[in-house]
Amino acid sequence: MQYELKTQVIEPQRHTFTHVAKRFGDKPASRYLEGSIDVQPTEHFHYRPTWDPTKEIYDESFSVFRLADPYSYLDPRQYYYAPYVTARSGHHDAFGTSLEYIENRGLLGRLPDGWSAVLGELVVPLRHLESAGQLILCGMARFGYGATITQAAAYSAFDRVGNAQMISRVGIALGGGTTETLTAAKDHWMGDESLQGLRRLAEETIVEADWGVALIQLDALDQLVYDLLWSHLDDAAVTGGAPAYSLIAQHMTNWYTDNRTWIDALYAAWRADPELGAHNADLLAEHGRNAVDTALAALTPFAQRLDARLDAGALERVAATAAASLATFAADQA
Amino acid sequence: MTLAPEKKTKKPRKLSMKARYEALTRGLDWEPSYVTKEEMFPHLEYEGIKIHDWAAWEDPFRLTIDAYTKYQAEKDRRLYAVLDGFAQGQGHLNLTDAGYLNAMKLFLQGVTPLEYAAHRNFAYLARHFAGPGPRFAALCQSIDEIRHMQTEVHTLSNYNKYYSGLHNWPENHDRMWYLSVPKSFFDDALSCGPFEFLIAIGFSFEYLLTNLLFVPFMSGASFNGDLPTMTFGFSAQSDESRHMTLGLEAIKFLLEQDEDNVPIVQAWLDKWFWRAYRVTALVSQMLDYMLPRKVMSWKESFELYFEEQMLKGLFEDLAFYGITPPRHVADAVQEKDVLSHQVYWILYQFSFAAGFTTTMPTPEHQQWLSQAYPDTFDTHFKPLWDKEARNIASGGRHFTRGLPQLCQVCQIPMAFTEPGDPTTLCQRESEFEGEIYHTCSNGCQWIFEREPEKYRQAWLPVHQIYQGNCGGPSVPEVLEWYHLQDGDAGEYLGSRDHTNWLTWQGEAAAETASHENKAGA
Ligand SMILES: [Fe+2]
Ligand SMILES: [Fe+2]
Ligand SMILES: [Zn+2]
Numbered sequence: 001m002q003y004e005l006k007t008q009v010i011e012p013q014r015h016t017f018t019h020v021a022k023r024f025g026d027k028p029a030s031r032y033l034e035g036s037i038d039v040q041p042t043e044h045f046h047y048r049p050t051w052d053p054t055k056e057i058y059d060e061s062f063s064v065f066r067l068a069d070p071y072s073y074l075d076p077r078q079y080y081y082a083p084y085v086t087a088r089s090g091h092h093d094a095f096g097t098s099l100e101y102i103e104n105r106g107l108l109g110r111l112p113d114g115w116s117a118v119l120g121e122l123v124v125p126l127r128h129l130e131s132a133g134q135l136i137l138c139g140m141a142r143f144g145y146g147a148t149i150t151q152a153a154a155y156s157a158f159d160r161v162g163n164a165q166m167i168s169r170v171g172i173a174l175g176g177g178t179t180e181t182l183t184a185a186k187d188h189w190m191g192d193e194s195l196q197g198l199r200r201l202a203e204e205t206i207v208e209a210d211w212g213v214a215l216i217q218l219d220a221l222d223q224l225v226y227d228l229l230w231s232h233l234d235d236a237a238v239t240g241g242a243p244a245y246s247l248i249a250q251h252m253t254n255w256y257t258d259n260r261t262w263i264d265a266l267y268a269a270w271r272a273d274p275e276l277g278a279h280n281a282d283l284l285a286e287h288g289r290n291a292v293d294t295a296l297a298a299l300t301p302f303a304q305r306l307d308a309r310l311d312a313g314a315l316e317r318v319a320a321t322a323a324a325s326l327a328t329f330a331a332d333q334a
Numbered sequence: 335m336t337l338a339p340e341k342k343t344k345k346p347r348k349l350s351m352k353a354r355y356e357a358l359t360r361g362l363d364w365e366p367s368y369v370t371k372e373e374m375f376p377h378l379e380y381e382g383i384k385i386h387d388w389a390a391w392e393d394p395f396r397l398t399i400d401a402y403t404k405y406q407a408e409k410d411r412r413l414y415a416v417l418d419g420f421a422q423g424q425g426h427l428n429l430t431d432a433g434y435l436n437a438m439k440l441f442l443q444g445v446t447p448l449e450y451a452a453h454r455n456f457a458y459l460a461r462h463f464a465g466p467g468p469r470f471a472a473l474c475q476s477i478d479e480i481r482h483m484q485t486e487v488h489t490l491s492n493y494n495k496y497y498s499g500l501h502n503w504p505e506n507h508d509r510m511w512y513l514s515v516p517k518s519f520f521d522d523a524l525s526c527g528p529f530e531f532l533i534a535i536g537f538s539f540e541y542l543l544t545n546l547l548f549v550p551f552m553s554g555a556s557f558n559g560d561l562p563t564m565t566f567g568f569s570a571q572s573d574e575s576r577h578m579t580l581g582l583e584a585i586k587f588l589l590e591q592d593e594d595n596v597p598i599v600q601a602w603l604d605k606w607f608w609r610a611y612r613v614t615a616l617v618s619q620m621l622d623y624m625l626p627r628k629v630m631s632w633k634e635s636f637e638l639y640f641e642e643q644m645l646k647g648l649f650e651d652l653a654f655y656g657i658t659p660p661r662h663v664a665d666a667v668q669e670k671d672v673l674s675h676q677v678y679w680i681l682y683q684f685s686f687a688a689g690f691t692t693t694m695p696t697p698e699h700q701q702w703l704s705q706a707y708p709d710t711f712d713t714h715f716k717p718l719w720d721k722e723a724r725n726i727a728s729g730g731r732h733f734t735r736g737l738p739q740l741c742q743v744c745q746i747p748m749a750f751t752e753p754g755d756p757t758t759l760c761q762r763e764s765e766f767e768g769e770i771y772h773t774c775s776n777g778c779q780w781i782f783e784r785e786p787e788k789y790r791q792a793w794l795p796v797h798q799i800y801q802g803n804c805g806g807p808s809v810p811e812v813l814e815w816y817h818l819q820d821g822d823a824g825e826y827l828g829s830r831d832h833t834n835w836l837t838w839q840g841e842a843a844a845e846t847a848s849h850e851n852k853a854g855a
Contacts, residue, residue: 008424008845010838012495013830017487018502018817034491035484038504039450044793046514046521051377057524058454081481082410089407092400131362131466138473141457147450151480154457158477161470162399168358177348179357186361200368207373 023071032078037071040147062143064283065212065270070146073269075262084155087258088162095166095251099173107244108174114310115242116174122306123229124171124185125195129221130164132202133157136218140211152262153215159255170248194305197298213287216329219263220291223325224299224318226256228306236312288329296322355396360389363466375464381527384592388465391587394579395471402474406481409569413485416565421492425561427842431626432497432835433826434558436690438490439499440620441551443689444516446486447507451520453479455531462528468587471580475536478573485569489562497831498821499689506689509804510816511795512616512681513689514745518792519613523606525788530602532584538606541581542648544574545639546614550621553629589655596656605784607660608777612744618674619681622703623695631706632674641667662777668753671707675715680747683734687813691826694722694731714756731825735809737796741774742789743781748774766790 014021016029019038045057060066067073079087102108111119137157144150168182175181189195201221208214234249236242270280296318303314349357366374378385419425429435456476463469494500507513523534539547552567554560588595618632630638649659678692685692695703700719704711725732738747752758753776762779764771766786773779782789798804805815813823821830 008427008838008842010424010427010496013497013834014495014501017491017494017500018819019504031484031488031491035487039447039483039487040454041447041451041504041508041517043508044514044517044798046518046793047525047788047791049525050788051380051527057521080484081477082407082414082484085403085410086407088399089403092403096400128362128364134473135461135469138457138461138469138476141476142454142461150454150457154453154477154480157457157460158399158473161473162403164362165358165399172349172354172357179349179353179361182357182361186364190364199364203366203368203374206366207369 030078031082032075032080035080036074036148036151038147040070040145040150058145059143060145062145063210063212065210065280066276067146067269067273068275069273071148072273073146073148073266075148075152076265077258077261079152079155079262088159091251091255092162092166095248098247098251099169102244102247103173107247108170109176111242111244112240115237115240115245117309118233118306119170119245120174120181120185121188121192122194122302122309124167124174124181125189125192126198126225126229127164127167127171127182128186128189129198129202129225130160130167132206133218133222134160134164135206136208136214140215143211149266152266153211156259156262159259163252163255166248166251194301197301201294201298212283215263215266216284216287217291217294220288220325220329221295221298222256222259223292224295224321226252227321228299228303228314228318230256232314232317233306233310233312236310240310285330289326292322292326292329352396355393355398358398359393359470360466371464375462377462377527378464378529381529382598383529383588383595385464385588386591388463388467390590391465391467392583393467393471394583395576397474405572409572410481410485413565413569414488417488417492417562420562426493426496427838428559428561430558432831433624433691433693434554434560434626435493435497435499435831436692436826437551437554437620437624438493438560438563439690440616440624442486442490442500442503443506443510443513444616445547445551446483446503448516448520449479449483449486451524452535453477453483455524455535459528459532459536468584471583475577475580478577481573482570485566489566492562496834498819498829499691499823499831501819501822502689502817505817509795510689511687511740511799512684514740514793514795515616516613518745519609522609522788529588533588533599533602534606534609536577537581537585538603539610540574540577541585542607542644543610543614543640544578545643546635547610547617548574549639550617550629550632550635554621554625557627557629558625585652586655589652589657600657601784603657604661605781608662608666608775608781609744611666612746612775612778615673615677615744615746619678622674622706623678623692623699624690628702631703633670633706636666636670661780662775665753665776669750671710672714672751672756675703675707675711676749676751677746679715679718680738680749683732684738684747686733686824687809687816687818688823689816689818690822691824691829691831693826694719694726710756733824737799739772740794740796741778742771742792742794743773743778744775745792745794746774748772750774 015026016024017034020029020033023037024033040058042058047057049055049057055061077083108116108119134157137153137160141150141154141157144153171181171185172179189199198221201217205214205217208217230249230252234246234253237245237249267284270284271277273280299318300315303318306312306314365371372379453476456472456479459472460469460476463472490500507517523531523539526534548567552564555563555567585599588599621629621632621635645659645663649657681688682692682694700711700716704716722732738749740746741748748759748761750760752760760775762773762775764773764779764783764786769790771782771786771790773782795804799812800807805811826832
C-alpha cells in the first residue's frame, strides 16, 4: 500500500500508555516495557480453575516467593519476543556453524576414547534433563505471577527445547548420522547408576508445585552441571586434545551466561522487595540450601563416573561449585 | 598434546528429514519411576478424555528451534521496520478518518488481552500434556501468542500517542462492562482442564472462528489506510496457519484416541461454538458500523468465513467421526441479519461509559446498510436512527443512563431478539439453587444449565456496579474508576480525536499546498 509521507510536526497527546507512565513517567518507553508491564490481568476473574478451585486464574499463592509489586522485576536483557528470537536465531546459527565444522573435519571421530565416552554416556543423556527443564519452566510460565517473570520463564522453557536439540544434534553426529547414540543415551538415562540421581531430581522437580521452589532446584542443578561440563571440562578439552568438545562447550556456556542474568535478577528482586525482601531472602537461603545439597548429591555419582573416564577432577570441582553456590543463596547476599 | 588422526569412518547414513525431526524431538520423554505418571501429569484424567497413545500425535510442521527462531526473527525484522517508518512519517494522518480507530480501540482492549491469555494457557498445555509432540506445539503457540500481544501493542503504540481510548487497555479489559464479554469468554477457557481448553481455544477459537474474528479487523485496516495493522496481520498469518493446523490436529487426535471421547468433544464444540460466536458479536458491529470505509457486511463475512468454510467444509469432514455441526448453529445463521445492528445500538447508547466513541451512521452509511441488509435494516433499524436523527436535531443525542441487564453467560446486555423474529426480545430464565439467572439466547441458556455452578460465579459488571464494587454505585463514580480520560468515551463528532483530526488534516492540506507552490515557483 502506498501512503504519502508527512513532514508535519504534531504534538503527541501522550508519550506512552497510562500504566507504563504510572511507573516510569510519561515519556517514550521501550518496546520491552510497553509489551510487558501490567499486561497480565490482576482482578475480576470470572471463574475458579476447575483443577484447583481454591485458586484464582492468576494467583500469587502458586509460590511462596512473592513481590509486593511484581513489575519491580524486569528482565535485564529486556527480551520481548522480537529481540529474543533474534538472539536465539544467531545463537543456533553459530552452533550450526561449529557443528558443521566439527563434522567436516571429522573431529568427533578423532576424540580420544575417554572424551567420546563422556560425550556419549554422560553428556548426550542430559538432553532429557533439558527436557525436564522445559516442563518446569512451562509450569512457571503459566503459574508465575506478573508478565515480566512469566515471559522470561517462557523464553527459558523454549531455550531448553533448543538446548535439547543442540545436544541431540551432537548425539546424531557422534552416532555417525544415526540415532544409535541417542538410543543408547536414553538407556543410560533410564538405567545407568551414574545418571539416576539426576533423573530422580528431574522427576521430583517436575512435580514440585511451587514454581519458585522448582526454579531454585533447577537453577541449583544448572549451576553445578553447566559449570562442570561446559566450563571446567572445556578447559580440560583444550589441553586434552578434544577440540570438538570445546567448540560445543562455548555455545552451551554462552547460553548459560545469558540465562543466568534473568534468574539472578529475579533473586535480586525478591531480596530487594521493600515489604517482603527479608522474608524472601530467608526463603531463598532455605530452599537454596536444600536445592544445592540435593543437586550435589544427585551429581556425585555422575562426577565420579566422569573422573573414572577422564580423571578430570570433576568431583572436587562440583564440591567447590556447590560451596560457592550455597554462599550465593545465603541470606546475607544482597 | 596432539590431536588423534582422523579415523576411517564409514560414510554416515543420513537420516531422512522426518526421522531426524523425530530423533530431535520425540525420544526425549521417558516413563518416570521416582514419581508416578499421575503425579507428573495430574490434570489428564478428570475431564473424562482417554488418550491411549500420545505418540499418535502428528506434528504437522516439524519445526526445529533453529528454523523457528530464524524464520520468526526475519518476520519481526520486517514488521518493526514498517512500524518505525510509519511512526517517522506521521503515517497515522493517512487513515480514512480518526473514527476508524474505534475499531482498533476495541481490538486492543478486547482482543490483545486474549492473545496474552492464550500465551499463558498454552504454556499450561505445554506443561500438562503427557506427549512431547502436543507439548512442543503448545509451547510454540505459547510464545507465538506473546508475539501477537506484543506486536499488537507495538503496532498501536504510535496511535496511542495521538489518539484517545488506547492508553489504558489492560485495566480496561479487567474493569469495563463490554470487555467482560471477551474476558469472561477466555476466563471460561482458562479455568478448564487441558483438553477442554484445547477444544475451546485451540480448535473452536483458533480454527472454527478465527477468520471470522481476525480477517474483518485486518481487512478493515487495509481498507482504511492502517498500514501497520495490516502489516501486523500479514505477519501473524503464518503463525495463525500453524495454530489452525494445531487445532485441527487436536480435535482429530482426541476423536481418534477413543470412541468415548466423541460425545465429550461434541458437547465442548456445542458450548465453545456459541461462546466464541457471542464474542464475534462485537466484531459484527465493528464491521458494519465502525469502519469509515466498508469492507464487507457482517452477513457476507459470516456466510463466507463460517457457513461456507466451516459448516460446508469442516463439518462434512468431521461427520466421519460422528461429529455434528454445533447445537444452536441455526440460531446464529438466523441472527446474521440482525446481530450487528442490535449490538451497535447498545454500544451507541452506552458509549459514554466506553473506551471508544460512537456516532450515528450518515445517510450514505445507512444506504449501504439497507443494501447489505435488504430484509431487516429498513424495517427494523432505520426507524431507530430516524428517531435518533430527530433527537439530535433537537439537541439531544441519546445516551441511556440506566444500566442494562446482562446475560449470565456471554455478558452482553440482553437486547437480542427471538430467532427469526426481530420484534420480540429474547429472554431466557433458569433457576439454580433457588436463584434465577437470565440468559440472552437458547445457546447461552444451554451453556448455563450444563454448568450452573460455574456461570453463577461470573463477575457481572452491572451487578458489581450495583453492589458498589466499581468505585461506587453512581455512574460518575464508575467512570472515574474506569480512569477514562477526556476524549476516550461518548460521541465521536466533536470529540477530541475528531477535532484534532480536522485540525491536522487542515494543516496537512495547507502544507501540501505550500509544497506545491514551492515546487511551482
Ligand atoms: Fe494470536
Ligand atoms: Fe493464534
Ligand atoms: Zn448470552
